[in-house]
Amino acid sequence: MRKNQSTLSIIMSSLTLLIVIAIITISVFLVRNKLLKNAQDMGMALVQSYAMEEETTITMFKDFLDMGSQYVNELSEKKNSEQTIQLWMKDYFSKLTHILGEKIVDPYAVIDDKIIAQNAWADDQTYRYQDTRWYQQTLENPGQIMFTDAYQDVITNETIITASIALENEGDVLAMDIYPSKIVADQKKIQSAYQNSFFYMSDSKGQLIYALTPYEMEQSQLQEYNHDLFTSIQKGEYAHYDDYYVNQEGKQIGVYYYQMDNGWIAIMTIPFQDLLMDESNFLIYILVVTGIIFIIILFIMIIKNVRQLRKIRRFDQIIQILSESYYAMYRIHIHNGTYEVIKTSPAYQLDLPKTGPYQQLLKTVRTVVEQGAFQEFSMCFSLESIRGRVQEGISDYGGDFKRRFEDDYRWVNVRTLYNQKISRDEVILCFKDVDVEKRQELGHMLLLQRTLETNKKNIEAKTAFFNHMSHDMRTPLNAIIGFSKLALKHLDESDKIKDYLKKISYSGNQLLALINDILELSKMEAGQRHLDYKTFDIEKAIHETWGLFEERMIEEKKVFQLHIDIQNTVVIGDEFKIHQILNNLLSNAVKYSESGDQITLDVKEMIYQNHHKIQFVVEDTGIGMSQPFLEHLFEPYARETHFSVKSTIGTGLGMPIVKSLVEQMSGEITVESELGKGTKFTVMIPFEIVQKQEGIPVSKSDVSLLKGKRVLLVEDNDLNMEIASEMLKMNDMEVITAKNGQEALHVFETSPLFSIDMILMDMQMPVMDGCQATEMIRQLDRPDAKTVMIIALTANAFSEDVSKALRVGMNAHVSKPIRMKVLNQVMSDLLSK
Numbered sequence: 001m002r003k004n005q006s007t008l009s010i011i012m013s014s015l016t017l018l019i020v021i022a023i024i025t026i027s028v029f030l031v032r033n034k035l036l037k038n039a040q041d042m043g044m045a046l047v048q049s050y051a052m053e054e055e056t057t058i059t060m061f062k063d064f065l066d067m068g069s070q071y072v073n074e075l076s077e078k079k080n081s082e083q084t085i086q087l088w089m090k091d092y093f094s095k096l097t098h099i100l101g102e103k104i105v106d107p108y109a110v111i112d113d114k115i116i117a118q119n120a121w122a123d124d125q126t127y128r129y130q131d132t133r134w135y136q137q138t139l140e141n142p143g144q145i146m147f148t149d150a151y152q153d154v155i156t157n158e159t160i161i162t163a164s165i166a167l168e169n170e171g172d173v174l175a176m177d178i179y180p181s182k183i184v185a186d187q188k189k190i191q192s193a194y195q196n197s198f199f200y201m202s203d204s205k206g207q208l209i210y211a212l213t214p215y216e217m218e219q220s221q222l223q224e225y226n227h228d229l230f231t232s233i234q235k236g237e238y239a240h241y242d243d244y245y246v247n248q249e250g251k252q253i254g255v256y257y258y259q260m261d262n263g264w265i266a267i268m269t270i271p272f273q274d275l276l277m278d279e280s281n282f283l284i285y286i287l288v289v290t291g292i293i294f295i296i297i298l299f300i301m302i303i304k305n306v307r308q309l310r311k312i313r314r315f316d317q318i319i320q321i322l323s324e325s326y327y328a329m330y331r332i333h334i335h336n337g338t339y340e341v342i343k344t345s346p347a348y349q350l351d352l353p354k355t356g357p358y359q360q361l362l363k364t365v366r367t368v369v370e371q372g373a374f375q376e377f378s379m380c381f382s383l384e385s386i387r388g389r390v391q392e393g394i395s396d397y398g399g400d401f402k403r404r405f406e407d408d409y410r411w412v413n414v415r416t417l418y419n420q421k422i423s424r425d426e427v428i429l430c431f432k433d434v435d436v437e438k439r440q441e442l443g444h445m446l447l448l449q450r451t452l453e454t455n456k457k458n459i460e461a462k463t464a465f466f467n468h469m470s471h472d473m474r475t476p477l478n479a480i481i482g483f484s485k486l487a488l489k490h491l492d493e494s495d496k497i498k499d500y501l502k503k504i505s506y507s508g509n510q511l512l513a514l515i516n517d518i519l520e521l522s523k524m525e526a527g528q529r530h531l532d533y534k535t536f537d538i539e540k541a542i543h544e545t546w547g548l549f550e551e552r553m554i555e556e557k558k559v560f561q562l563h564i565d566i567q568n569t570v571v572i573g574d575e576f577k578i579h580q581i582l583n584n585l586l587s588n589a590v591k592y593s594e595s596g597d598q599i600t601l602d603v604k605e606m607i608y609q610n611h612h613k614i615q616f617v618v619e620d621t622g623i624g625m626s627q628p629f630l631e632h633l634f635e636p637y638a639r640e641t642h643f644s645v646k647s648t649i650g651t652g653l654g655m656p657i658v659k660s661l662v663e664q665m666s667g668e669i670t671v672e673s674e675l676g677k678g679t680k681f682t683v684m685i686p687f688e689i690v691q692k693q694e695g696i697p698v699s700k701s702d703v704s705l706l707k708g709k710r711v712l713l714v715e716d717n718d719l720n721m722e723i724a725s726e727m728l729k730m731n732d733m734e735v736i737t738a739k740n741g742q743e744a745l746h747v748f749e750t751s752p753l754f755s756i757d758m759i760l761m762d763m764q765m766p767v768m769d770g771c772q773a774t775e776m777i778r779q780l781d782r783p784d785a786k787t788v789m790i791i792a793l794t795a796n797a798f799s800e801d802v803s804k805a806l807r808v809g810m811n812a813h814v815s816k817p818i819r820m821k822v823l824n825q826v827m828s829d830l831l832s833k
Contacts, residue, residue: 042293043256043268049297050199051258051266058163058262061105062145065165065174068092072109073168082112089116094346106160106177110135113171127154134162138173142166147262149203153177161209180210197270198225204263206230229267233257244272326430332358332416334387335425342428358383361429370402370409377401381416386427390418400438403431411438476507483507512817531574531664535690538578538614539569542603545582549590558590559598566605566614571687577661578685584654585618585681592679593622606684613686621678630673634659658683703824705831706731709757713737714744714773715793716765720816724760724793727820740765741773748777754784758827761810763794770794771808778809789830793818 071092075085093107108117110129129135134148148162164175180201199212200222208219208226232238232245238255247253252272259265328350329342339361341354350364362381366374379385380399389397398415410433417428487500546562553560582601589599602617625633634655662669667685711728715721716739725735736756738744745768748756759777763770774790792805792813802813812826 040256043254043270044258047256047266047268048258051260054201055260061163061176061178064096065145065163069165069167069174072174076169085111086116103179108175110173134164135173138164138166149205150207150209196274197268200226200229200267202226202230202265229255230265326432328431330361330429332386332427332429333425334383334390334427337383368404373401386416390427395419400434410435476511479507480504532576533572533574535570535572536575537569538571539564539566541575541578545579546601549586552590553599557595558593561600563602566603568605568689570690572690573687574665577665581658581661581683584658588654589618589620593620597621612689613684616683619680624675624677624679625673626675630671633671703731705828706733708732710734710755712744712747712756712759714759714761716740716762724818727818741768741770744773745776749780753782756788758789760791760793763792771804774808774810791826
């Protein structure tokens with residue numbers, strides 16, 4: 001019984017052992033099958049995730065092609081020129097290269113039977129793109145983005161894939177060659193779940209696009225493996241979870257694949273040994289490995305996506321902010337003396353690697369910097385100088401230099417930018433094309449230089465002018481003083497006294513003419529000369545001006561003639577300025593001619609199509625002018641320096657004044673002259689005709705209005721007061737006097753209301769000047785203080801003095817020395833209002 005029990009116990013134990021072994025065996029089998037099923041699911045998931053990466057990349061290429069085609073179609077619809085489309089395409093290709101990276105894709109387009117490429121093709125003129133499959137396939141499927149199978153490029157001999165889309169214009173295509181071998185670098189960032197796994201990417205025909213292998217292998221061998229796998233997959237093999245093949249080492253290899261939408265097939269091979277982990281501690285290992293694989297896959301995908309997003313954002317910011325500003329940027333590591341290319345534009349690109357020694361960058365820059373400027377450039381931008389500026393905390397430093405672009409030099413601005421908060425060991429070296437701005441700046445500097453030179457010449461001319469003036473003013477002054485002394489010595493000889501007084505008067509008029517020219521120039525430079533249009537008899541005005549010179553021409557024994565051919569003598573214009581013009585021209589003719597010379601004034605009327613003009617021709621047979629001087633005749637302070645038989649007095653301002661007056665009246669002036677033969681001035685001025693009728697106002701002072709008027713004469717100089725008083729009394733006017741402004745204010749304030757009809761006020765006086773006195777009088781609380789006529793009577797006849805006199809409340813301005821006719825005219829005009 002014990003034996004049976006022992007046997008039964010052995011049998012039961014054996015049976016239990018067998019059951020346990022069976023359970024273990026079955027469990028191992030079930031777990032193995034489950035592992036293989038899970039491995040297949042995982043392998044399929046892995047290969048699908050890799051394929052989706054490729055599809056994401058392909059989708060990105062599609063988006064770039066689609067976006068580019070839309071822009072080109074819009075440009076074509078808007079009838080932009082071929083050159084505009086080409087420029088846009090090149091800019092688009094450049095930005096595309098910045099976003100994707102160098103040598104990932106080679107974008108190009110066929111526009112109007114011409115190839116536009118980011119990188120110039122060696123044989124683009126002879127390349128028959130019309131015969132290529134990708135071009136024909138694109139035209140056969142308009143509106144669709146087509147991808148070719150992998151093929152060998154005839155130009156680069158590299159394996160490429162062409163993506164293309166047809167544009168709206170017939171025959172136009174936008175395309176890009178994709179280099180799969182360059183994309184592998186990004187794919188390697190996603191590490192395989194198994195160390196000994198292989199990954200193949202093939203096109204729809206089984207052509208290997210690229211492969212990821214744990215060790216180096218010949219391309220032909222990889223293509224052979226890929227072709228065998230592709231053929232087996234096409235036959236339906238490796239569809240079951242436990243399908244495998246045995247490699248040369250006798251290992252069982254599982255095959256997992258995924259077919260993409262475009263027909264490509266991603267294939268991944270994993271040894272069963274790696275999947276089953278030698279079937280030891282497989283539950284723990286499978287959990288750990290599976291968890292690690294999925295965590296790694298998820299983590300890598302997240303990191304890759306985050307890095308890709310940051311990279312795109314960074315390039316986008318650089319493109320947006322700097323693409324239109326700096327054409328080249330380099331990161332300089334100041335401690336190890338190296339550089340790194342951040343950005344370069346193709347048009348400005350130097351023959352430099354992406355990184356290298358900083359001295360290599362300087363040597364390359366030397367080849368394009370203008371000769372003579374590189375020494376300063378290398379000194380300012382050497383590593384020692386940059387380090388010194390970093391130590392001093394200088395964040396921005398730079399300057400301009402000329403850089404050679406092909407056969408032309410353009411201005412470029414170079415700067416070093418440093419920010420201690422971002423990086424203490426790095427500075428940014430950037431280059432900017434500033435040719436337009438620099439040339440404008442140089443143009444402004446040249447303009448300023450020319451302006452300074454012109455001002456310098458004007459100052460020199462004014463200096464020479466005042467030197468001449470000092471001489472020319474002494475001449476009449478010496479005559480006045482000399483003949484005054486002679487007159488005192490011959491008081492009993494009336495004939496001599498009369499002759500002396502006549503010469504004193506002539507010299508005084510010469511001195512007055514000099515001063516008047518200076519005053520006229522002051523008005524001209526201040527822009528305060530205005531036209532006073534009124535009706536007048538121009539024939540009478542011509543005779544009046546001519547009469548001023550007749551006596552002098554007779555005395556100097558000169559032949560003179562006046563010819564007037566005018567039918568409409570009554571016109572509207574500025575009579576005073578006509579007198580000025582003729583006076584200057586006749587004065588020069590008399591001044592620069594000798595005894596026996598002929599002086600002619602010829603005046604003609606010209607009417608054409610209701611336009612009325614009068615031509616004044618002043619001609620003399622005097623000393624004439626040289627041709628070099630004629631070019632400067634109308635410049636201020638210019639005077640002919642050739643010798644004549646007598647010296648002449650003048651400011652050199654007469655002709656500029658005449659030209660300014662003529663142009664102000666919309667007229668024209670020309671001159672003909674030859675040295676030693678004479679001069680001819682022709683002036684043409686437009687006038688408005690007025691039909692003759694009774695009652696036409698004539699510019700004439702009504703002296704009768706002055707009779708009996710009471711005038712307050714304010715003058716601090718006794719001689720001037722005596723002269724002015726006698727002139728006023730000659731018009732039967734009552735004169736009361738004051739020697740300064742304060743005394744004048746007191747006299748007016750204590751006088752009966754409206755007892756003073758007019759005040760003649762000197763401008764510069766002691767105690768209180770004329771302007772202050774005028775302001776005080778106008779502020780008095782009496783009715784006649786606001787209405788009494790006040791005339792400025794002073795030697796201050798510059799334009800700013802006239803403006804000041806009118807601003808403080810004076811009614812008119814008469815300059816000294818007093819001309820009775822002018823003073824009577826001003827007083828009569830004020831009293832008649």
